Amino acid sequence: xxxxxxxxxxxxxxxxxxxxxxxxxxxxxxxxxxxxxxxxxxxxxxxxxxxxxxxxxxxxxxxxxxxxxxxxxxxxxxxxxxxxxxxxxxxxxxxxxxxxxxxxxxxxxxxxxxxxxxxxxxxxxxxxxxxxxxxxxxxxxxxxxxxxxxxxxxxxxxxxxxxxxxxxxxxxxxxxxxxxxxxxxxxxxxxxxxxxxxxxxxxxxxxxxxxxx
Amino acid sequence: xxxxxxxxxxxxxxxxxxxxxxxxxxxxxxxxxxxxxxxxxxxxxxxxxxxxxxxxxxxxxxxxxxxxxxxxxxxxxxxxxxxxxxxxxxxxxxxxxxxxxxxxxxxxxxxxxxxxxxxxxxxxxxxxxxxxxxxxxxxxxxxxxxxxxxxxxxxxxxxxxxxxxxxxxxxxxxxxxxxxxxxxxxxxxxxxxxxxxxxxxxxxxxxxxxxxxxxxxxxxxxxxxxxx
Numbered sequence: 522x523x524x525x526x527x528x529x530x531x532x533x534x535x536x537x538x539x540x541x542x543x544x545x546x547x548x549x550x551x552x553x554x555x556x557x558x559x560x561x562x563x564x565x566x567x568x569x570x571x572x573x574x575x576x577x578x579x580x581x582x583x584x585x586x587x588x589x590x591x592x593x594x595x596x597x598x599x600x601x602x603x604x605x606x607x608x609x610x611x612x613x614x615x616x617x618x619x620x621x622x623x624x625x626x627x628x629x630x631x632x633x634x635x636x637x638x639x640x641x642x643x644x645x646x647x648x649x650x651x652x653x654x655x656x657x658x659x660x661x662x663x664x665x666x667x668x669x670x671x672x673x674x675x676x677x678x679x680x681x682x683x684x685x686x687x688x689x690x691x692x693x694x695x696x697x698x699x700x701x702x703x704x705x706x707x708x709x710x711x712x713x714x715x716x717x718x719x720x721x722x723x724x725x726x727x728x729x730x731x732x733x734x
Numbered sequence: 735x736x737x738x739x740x741x742x743x744x745x746x747x748x749x750x751x752x753x754x755x756x757x758x759x760x761x762x763x764x765x766x767x768x769x770x771x772x773x774x775x776x777x778x779x780x781x782x783x784x785x786x787x788x789x790x791x792x793x794x795x796x797x798x799x800x801x802x803x804x805x806x807x808x809x810x811x812x813x814x815x816x817x818x819x820x821x822x823x824x825x826x827x828x829x830x831x832x833x834x835x836x837x838x839x840x841x842x843x844x845x846x847x848x849x850x851x852x853x854x855x856x857x858x859x860x861x862x863x864x865x866x867x868x869x870x871x872x873x874x875x876x877x878x879x880x881x882x883x884x885x886x887x888x889x890x891x892x893x894x895x896x897x898x899x900x901x902x903x904x905x906x907x908x909x910x911x912x913x914x915x916x917x918x919x920x921x922x923x924x925x926x927x928x929x930x931x932x933x934x935x936x937x938x939x940x941x942x943x944x945x946x947x948x949x950x951x952x953x954x955x956x957x958x959x960x961x962x
Contacts (some may be wrong), residue, residue, distance in 0.1 A: 569785045576813060593929045618891075634770030636774060640868060677856075678880060692837070694918045696861070707835045709835075716843065717851045720851020722851075724852045
């Protein structure tokens with residue numbers, strides 16, 4: 522594919538403007554991870570990028586995404602994958618269901634690739650900088666509920682169910698409505714941000730009540 | 735703005751409207767797909783390096799024990815807002831179609847947000863950070879993604895029953911803060927960014943104090959009893 526070649530920058534004559542900016546941006550992101558974060562935490566956290574540099578870079582990436590294709594967003598892609606799976610098993614829901622037929626595309630688009638890229642990005646960053654792990658039960662969870670995998674998986678599954686059910690009701694998640702939405706000054710983003718923080722903070726304080734640290 | 739820029743903007747707008755009709759976002763041609771993948775890799779890597787894909791960092795943010803991720807998100811919003819509206823004010827690239835202000839369905843946003851918050855605290859991930867954490871190999875994040883697929887499927891199945899209530903009432907249209915204030919969006923973005931900077935500085939002070947005196951049981955009266 523010609524685009525794959527120009528992306529690697531082997532032929533500057535055919536270089537695509539957008540993709541070269543993107544290349545540059547990846548370099549900025551990767552080099553900025555060298556900055557020793559001023560986060561006063563122990564262990565793995567000390568090799569992280571600080572919230573200030575990280576936040577500025579994410580804001581620039583958000584601007585770049587909007588300027589080139591669209592705003593960063595994730596949650597719609599879960600419904601897209603459902604549609605793919607349904608078509609794979611021969612279900613007629615993708616054409617008969619209102620939500621799937623009216624709001625979810627049948628072909629891969631920029632936004633679907635963004636989600637695939639995020640999985641890869643998480644993998645690559647962890648591979649290069651440390652953080653690859655197969656841990657199932659986070660230490661903080663274990664300190665409250667024990668080491669039981671089924672227990673943690675049940676909560677992780679229920680949590681996943683609720684974040685996607687809620688996000689699709691609202692029309693977006695932390696990415697589409699808060700990170701992108703509030704940056705775009707969308708009133709919807711402010712309302713959703715207040716709702717998720719209020720509900721999330723109350724729930725977390727309830728779940729981990731009585732724990733000191 | 736030059737005439738050429740105007741024309742480019744209109745072509746871009748027209749193309750965008752055509753693709754929006756099919757429900758796609760950002761285009762389906764090879765260039766758009768490659769760009770989406772690369773943007774996603776940068777997004778995922780950045781979230782991972784900032785610690786946003788960490789269960790502990792998210793949950794401790796919601797417990798108000800460590801506000802790192804909140805500061806990260808707020809700085810990103812401030813930078814993005816100013817960035818987007820600077821680029822927008824340059825004009826001529828049909829940015830309005832890319833911005834696409836979300837509609838204000840007050841009921842849907844509130845109910846959806848409250849449900850989301852409960853799931854967020856339970857899972858310790860949001861839909862995006864679950865993908866990043868899954869990429870790192872975290873098994874519980876993979877389970878969260880599975881739960882998300884089932885949750886999204888349940889929404890699809892129940893949509894016809896809940897949609898009339900959620901989107902039929904309290905619909906205020908695709909409004910931005912700049913529309914409501916009747917002000918220049920870049921000016922509003924700059925004022926909001928200044929407010930966010932002030933808020934982040936305040937949060938940082940709280941956070942530093944919390945971490946400095948961060949030995950268990952010193953910050954909250956209720957915490958003392960828990961050590962017994």
